[in-house]
Amino acid sequence: MIPAADPSPSPVSILDPNKAPQTLGEWFVGIPLRIILIVAISSIALWLIRRSIRGITNRVADGTPWLERGVLKPLGESAVGAVLDKANPLANARRAQRARTIGSVLRSTATIVVGGTAFFMILDTLGISLAPFIASVGVIGVALGFGAQSLVKDFLTGLFMLLEDQYGVGDVIDVGPANGTVEAVTLRITKIRDADGTLWYVPNGTMLRVGNKTQGWATAVVEIDVDYFADLDQVRSLLAEAAARVAADPVTGSHILGEPTITGIEKLSADAVTLRLKVKTSPAQQWEVARELRVAARRVLEQAHVPLAGQRDLMATHEAHVASQQRDPHDTPLDDIAHAHEAREAPATSSSDD
Template sequence: MNPLDVLRRLGEILQIDGQTLARNGAGVVGIWVLAWLAYRVVRIAARRIELAVDDGDDSVLTLRERRGQTISQLLRSVGRVAIGVVALLLTFNVFIDIGPILAGAGILGLAVSFGAQSLVKDVISGFFILFENQFAIGDVIEAGGRSGAVERMTLRIVVLRDLEGIMHVIPNSEIKVVSNMTRGWSRAVVDVSVTYNEDVDRALAVVRDEAAQFSSDHSWSAQLDGPVEVPGIESLGDSAVIIRSLIRTQPGSQWNAGREFRRRIKNRLDREGIEIPFPQRRVQVRVEGAPAPDAVISAAGAAGG
């Protein structure tokens, strides 16, 4: 059976003549070709946004780059849905009058909206999150009781990936408070413990000297946002003196910088012979009915003398 016979048979079923069916079929094909071209334009525009904000440095993801990736991803998702809906309506309009359908859909949508209030709240919350630029793709945040890197954002959900590789999907309406750990600048707090037997001033001088060397290291200076600060002694612990260092970094670099500085401090303290203590506890045991300490000492002296 050739295509013409198929069209003729289909026209008889729909009570449409073959020429009208062929014309409508060509119209449908044209609609979806235009929809495909429109989506290609959307993808090209999204790609151009990503290229426009790319500074060529893959080691650090800047705020401008994260914002551009967020906008491009949102443009793809919204554009795909909008183009698909419009193409589908135009396809229906080729065969039937969709005016009454749209009117009925409006009434139905109003009824559905009362039963889908959470969905409406998700979309409204997502709009304000994007409008206020609270966070972007690539940011590390804590929201909705979960923390991780933002992998995807839409008007309805936010997708996070934590350190264990677990993906968390959070509806936007569930996000009440956002803690953004990679916005503007970040900071690593490094505490170093030394024993009470060590000279505290000498230990402080060693830590500050190592901090100055780390700040001037060209392989790390691009990730730092200023020299490393060593305010001094943070606290006197049960078995150690705590010396605190503050490392201000570019967004997202605080973890790598903190790990590297801890490695350098450990090696430097080993070279300087400064001991990093381990927790110690002194236990005193009192036995009921045992002789007093003075009596024990006197007895030991008499035995030796």
């Protein structure tokens, strides 16, 4: 005889994954707890990563950690450390700009990676198939890629530009349609202030070539057009004297890095001979040195009575006017001619004696 079945239900094992949980606590230990752990761990990991990136980039941007660590800490707190920190403000601004921009990129990348990983883990925990979702994301990504090619190009170009340190804040650059001083550099655009005060916003992806005029070192170039019949050997010696005067200046001379070079005849016309004076200078100081060289060259040429191109008659008139103010009232016109001739012969005589 077959025994009758027990009408009471059999107990459900909580270890059986195919059986539904019987209590709220058992249900919470399952999927909700996993999601909470994923969110908590990913949030803590993202916070630690972003904090580390921010700390490193801030130290690099400030430029102070090496003078404030270990045995170098007393130097960083001294007046010498302050002078070293302020020795090159343009370099400090460039370093800070690059560090903060790269730090922003790294923090955004960390957020995307950690957040995306946590999102996919939550979907997997909920039992949602990831294949259709990934396929949809891939299609959307391709569509956005085609629609935002210029934006992606700007970001990639800006990233490589920052990593390679092609230019930075304070540099004078030429990018074709705009040239001037760089005021700000981001991953997408570069802000350039030209000589007229116009602020140009140039997308990084549109820069086919960049000329940096203030990186490493520069050259001050001054071209002098002298009279066709001037003594070129005398003019070269006078230009060398002008360069020596500028080099002896305590302010401008500190920006000169080498000996001046005076080339031969650069241009020759019916009334002028062009000589070129070149001096190697510190970056971004070539224009100031060139201005001082022009002032010194004009002074020595005028003192030696060497006229510039087309100025022979004007120089003679000027010398006659100066002589008339210093003229002895008892002198005759013949005496004036003799004095003017002696004034012109004096520099040549002194040069031959040297």
